[in-house]
Amino acid sequence: MKIGLIIVGDEILSGRRTDKHLPKIVEILKQRSLSLDWVRILGDDPDDLEHCYRDSFARGDLVFSTGGIGATPDDLTREAVARARGIEMERHPEGKEILEQRAQETGRTLTPEGYRLIEFPAGSELVPNPFNGIPGFALEKHYFVPGFPQMAWPMIEWVLDTHYPDLGEHQYREYSLLVHSANESQVIPAMETIMRDYPEVKAFSLPIIGDVLRIELGVKGPEQQAKPALAYLKQALNDLQLQWDRH
Numbered sequence: 001m002k003i004g005l006i007i008v009g010d011e012i013l014s015g016r017r018t019d020k021h022l023p024k025i026v027e028i029l030k031q032r033s034l035s036l037d038w039v040r041i042l043g044d045d046p047d048d049l050e051h052c053y054r055d056s057f058a059r060g061d062l063v064f065s066t067g068g069i070g071a072t073p074d075d076l077t078r079e080a081v082a083r084a085r086g087i088e089m090e091r092h093p094e095g096k097e098i099l100e101q102r103a104q105e106t107g108r109t110l111t112p113e114g115y116r117l118i119e120f121p122a123g124s125e126l127v128p129n130p131f132n133g134i135p136g137f138a139l140e141k142h143y144f145v146p147g148f149p150q151m152a153w154p155m156i157e158w159v160l161d162t163h164y165p166d167l168g169e170h171q172y173r174e175y176s177l178l179v180h181s182a183n184e185s186q187v188i189p190a191m192e193t194i195m196r197d198y199p200e201v202k203a204f205s206l207p208i209i210g211d212v213l214r215i216e217l218g219v220k221g222p223e224q225q226a227k228p229a230l231a232y233l234k235q236a237l238n239d240l241q242l243q244w245d246r247h
Helices: 010-014 021-031 046-059 077-085 093-106 114-118 149-163 184-197 223-239
Strands: 003-008 038-042 062-066 089-091 119-121 125-127 136-139 142-145 172-180 202-208 214-222 243-246
Touching: 003 021, 003 046, 021 149, 038 046, 046 077, 046 142, 062 149, 077 089, 077 119, 077 136, 077 142, 089 093, 093 114, 093 125, 114 119, 119 136, 125 142, 125 149, 142 149, 172 223, 184 202, 184 214, 184 223, 214 223
Parallel strands: 003 038, 003 062, 062 142
Antiparallel strands: 089 119, 125 136, 136 142, 172 214, 172 243, 202 214
């Protein structure tokens, strides 16, 4: 199963805010032996959001989407999702109870605008928010969380640990070697052999520019293919009499 990330917000594209989600979510996934396959960054444009979500639902991937689920007019994610799936918006009954309970505990009066926080596409499930209790929502392997990192990150961790605890066993492993005093042309044949003989594995080469030419050379893919591919790569480097060590 591929994993995607959608980051929503004009403030990211304009530079008013610097995105922190991508590196952190890569880290969260890596801790669970998972990896991110794709990412999209979108502004607060209803048509662009609708098209993006229509495409991501069609892919069947596991998708996390951050931002755009507040109560102000520029929060457009929920409506875009509903249009992408051709369903109506509705006030989530359990979300309503959570919102009213929180209002009672904090002494706040709920306005009609406040209830927008728990109006989601019909059929959505809730994603609990440990920071302030106001939930996100989930629909068809898509999980929608606020743009605030202190809310989004634990919510994404909860999703992974609750709904996909064993996903890492079937996902990619990444192994890399540091090859010294080599250029990419020397290792291309080995990379081509790996990608031919191990079709689920990707071979990668990342040159490191410095006083001495070095290459970070590696493979990534399901462990049952990535490990033998790595063994082949080590042998190929030895046959080429290239010095390498684990990176």
